[in-house]
Amino acid sequence: MPTKTRNMQNPMHIFWRAAMPDKGKLALAILLACLAALLEVAPFVLIWRLAEEARSGSPETGTILRLTGGVLVAVILRFMAQGGVTVLGHMAGFRAECRLRSDLVERMRHVVPASVEGKSGQLSRAVMDEVGRFNSILAHTVPDAISGLFLSLVCMGLLFWIDGRLFLAALGMLVLGLGAQGRIVRAAPEPFARWVAADGRATSALIHYVRGLATLRAFNRQADSLHEVRDSIFAIGKLASDITRACSKPYSIFNLSMTVPLLMILPCGLWFFTRQTLAVSDLLYATAIGGMMFLPLTKVAMCLPALRTFQAGAAHVQAVRDLPVFAEPPAVKPAGDNTVVFENVSYSVRSATGKDIPVLQGISFTLPAGSITTVSGPSGSGKTTLARLLARLDDVSDGRVTIGGQDIRSIPQQAFQRLVSIVFQDAFLFHGTIRENILLARPEATEDALMHAVEASGCAEMLKRLPLGLDTPVGDKGFGLSGGEKQRIAIARAFLKDSPILILDEATAFLDPVAAKGVSRSLGRLMGGKTVLAISHRLHEIENADVTLILEGGCLKDKGTHEDLLARSAIYQRLWALQKQSSVWRLGG
Numbered sequence: 220m221p222t223k224t225r226n227m228q229n230p231m232h233i234f235w236r237a238a239m240p241d242k243g244k245l246a247l248a249i250l251l252a253c254l255a256a257l258l259e260v261a262p263f264v265l266i267w268r269l270a271e272e273a274r275s276g277s278p279e280t281g282t283i284l285r286l287t288g289g290v291l292v293a294v295i296l297r298f299m300a301q302g303g304v305t306v307l308g309h310m311a312g313f314r315a316e317c318r319l320r321s322d323l324v325e326r327m328r329h330v331v332p333a334s335v336e337g338k339s340g341q342l343s344r345a346v347m348d349e350v351g352r353f354n355s356i357l358a359h360t361v362p363d364a365i366s367g368l369f370l371s372l373v374c375m376g377l378l379f380w381i382d383g384r385l386f387l388a389a390l391g392m393l394v395l396g397l398g399a400q401g402r403i404v405r406a407a408p409e410p411f412a413r414w415v416a417a418d419g420r421a422t423s424a425l426i427h428y429v430r431g432l433a434t435l436r437a438f439n440r441q442a443d444s445l446h447e448v449r450d451s452i453f454a455i456g457k458l459a460s461d462i463t464r465a466c467s468k469p470y471s472i473f474n475l476s477m478t479v480p481l482l483m484i485l486p487c488g489l490w491f492f493t494r495q496t497l498a499v500s501d502l503l504y505a506t507a508i509g510g511m512m513f514l515p516l517t518k519v520a521m522c523l524p525a526l527r528t529f530q531a532g533a534a535h536v537q538a539v540r541d542l543p544v545f546a547e548p549p550a551v552k553p554a555g556d557n558t559v560v561f562e563n564v565s566y567s568v569r570s571a572t573g574k575d576i577p578v579l580q581g582i583s584f585t586l587p588a589g590s591i592t593t594v595s596g597p598s599g600s601g602k603t604t605l606a607r608l609l610a611r612l613d614d615v616s617d618g619r620v621t622i623g624g625q626d627i628r629s630i631p632q633q634a635f636q637r638l639v640s641i642v643f644q645d646a647f648l649f650h651g652t653i654r655e656n657i658l659l660a661r662p663e664a665t666e667d668a669l670m671h672a673v674e675a676s677g678c679a680e681m682l683k684r685l686p687l688g689l690d691t692p693v694g695d696k697g698f699g700l701s702g703g704e705k706q707r708i709a710i711a712r713a714f715l716k717d718s719p720i721l722i723l724d725e726a727t728a729f730l731d732p733v734a735a736k737g738v739s740r741s742l743g744r745l746m747g748g749k750t751v752l753a754i755s756h757r758l759h760e761i762e763n764a765d766v767t768l769i770l771e772g773g774c775l776k777d778k779g780t781h782e783d784l785l786a787r788s789a790i791y792q793r794l795w796a797l798q799k800q801s802s803v804w805r806l807g808g
């Protein structure tokens with residue numbers, strides 16, 4: 220059954236689609252950019268008219284005043300048009316960014332959770348930094364490129380109108396310049412993509428370094444790890460200088476040919492003048508226009524690096540859009556009871572070399588509705604993976620998992636979320652108050668329901684010690700609270716959600732025996748009447764389970780009650796003996 224879908228699109232296309240609702244603003248910005256370009260040459264035309272007027276021998280005061288006023292108005296209007304371009308471009312840009320970011324975040328709601336694990340740095344970079352380039356592309360790069368091209372074309376038209384021979388002479392420089400620019404363009408995409416990738420690696424290295432700082436400090440290894448960050452930063456510097464070196468020669472030729480078409484216009488113009496085929500005012504005008512004719516093209520060339528970087532970044536944004544998502548099943552079939560069945564389930568992960576590594580193989584078992592089943596097995600035997608498949612953090616590679624006889628892949632996401640709760644060993648708390656963190660499970664819950672969850676989870680004791688109680692802010696990931704306190708908040712969430720199926724994965728693993736005992740009591744209350752799959756290293760906590768599953772090497776080796784297994788399962792006996800040993804372990808003993 221296909222459960223994951225992918226979206227394949229041209230990376231740049233998604234940006235233009237995000238900008239489309241503001242196409243009117245963008246079209247107006249481009250029109251204004253062209254108008255600003257026209258207004259940039261207008262003073263030259265007016266000054267040329269002034270020169271013609273002066274050359275006529277009897278200049279009229281009214282005409283001179285009109286022409287001079289025209290120059291002033293053109294300059295002021297040009298600044299206004301340019302301002303309009305920037306304002307409209309930024310407005311469209313910010314709105315497009317906002318649309319694209321919310322689209323990406325909305326997609327993340329449906330992605331297969333396993334596909335984004337460990338990628339928070341890359342994801343935030345794509346959603347914030349790469350998307351963030353779009354605003355400047357719309358407000359500056361695109362209008363600059365269009366107005367630059369337009370201005371050059373207008374100047375070329377004017378020069379052609381003044382004198383076709385001078386136009387052809389100047390065109391020689393353009394051919395030379397465009398040839399040089401072509402070399403830069405052809406050489407550029409690959410280094411730019413490498414540069415963006417190196418930038419991404421440096422960001423990840425830095426995030427990694429900051430996250431591990433406490434551990435590195437404990438082992439006095441900050442300096443070693445800092446090397447990795449430094450190396451990645453130097454790698455960016457090296458790529459940037461490689462790009463600069465590769466482009467420097469064609470770039471100099473391009474700049475020269477763009478800034479000095481006068482090298483052709485002036486000698487040719489003077490020659491035509493001496494042969495009396497060109498008027499002096501036309502020579503002056505052609506010189507002025509020729510001087511600025513190709514200059515705007517350098518503005519266009521300056522846009523290329525920004526476009527290249529944007530293009531390379533767009534591929535990262537596309538990668539976020541291409542993350543596999545759970546396909547929403549078309550029809551909602553009513554689920555039966557809350558019996559969970561694993562039918563011949565296998566699961567493998569893809570290694571970095573592209574090989575499939577089996578983690579679980581041919582697992583079959585049933586969790587009868589309202590029963591408590593525990594999972595035991597050595598570290599790495601696949602216990603957490605089993606829990607993750609039931610919580611649908613990823614889909615099985617083979618076989619199926621059913622709830623009430625219905626394949627969990629055919630249960631709509633929202634309905635599935637209501638059915639299953641999971642408490643992990645390290646509770647994840649969001650930046651916000653304790654109240655907000657608990658209400659996450661059911662935002663519409665009444666104050667009574669919230670207080671019941673607080674009492675039942677054992678949070679009440681802890682809240683009494685906090686002056687702000689439920690309104691105490693907790694930092695990212697619950698910074699400022701102890702492991703036991705965070706775990707109680709996670710249990711309060713599960714109480715509030717009150718889903719019929721509960722998964723516990725080493726919910727007390729990180730706690731000291733005293734805290735673990737308290738949390739275990741709360742969990743005991745939480746389990747009442749639910750279909751439970753519990754993983755615990757503390758075997759005494761699961762002595763009362765209805766059934767225990769024994770996993771080893773990704774296979775289901777045995778199942779039975781605590782007494783059964785203790786009597787006949789060698790693996791269980793070994794685990795039990797180890798557990799007994801660790802409970803009497805003491806310093807020096």
Ligand SMILES: Nc1ncnc2c1ncn2[C@@H]1O[C@H](COP(=O)(O)OP(=O)(O)OP(=O)(O)O)[C@@H](O)[C@H]1O
Pocket residue numbers: 568578596597598599600601602603604605
């Ligand atoms: N995404 C993954 N990529 C690579 N290996 C994985 C992945 N997920 C699980 N594994 C591997 O599958 C095996 C089972 O992992 P799992 O976390 O399910 O074990 P566990 O029984 O819960 O172990 P523990 O008792 O230590 O928590 C391990 O060898 C683990 O490294």
Ligand SMILES: [Mg+2]
Pocket residue numbers: 602603604
């Ligand atoms: Mg585990």
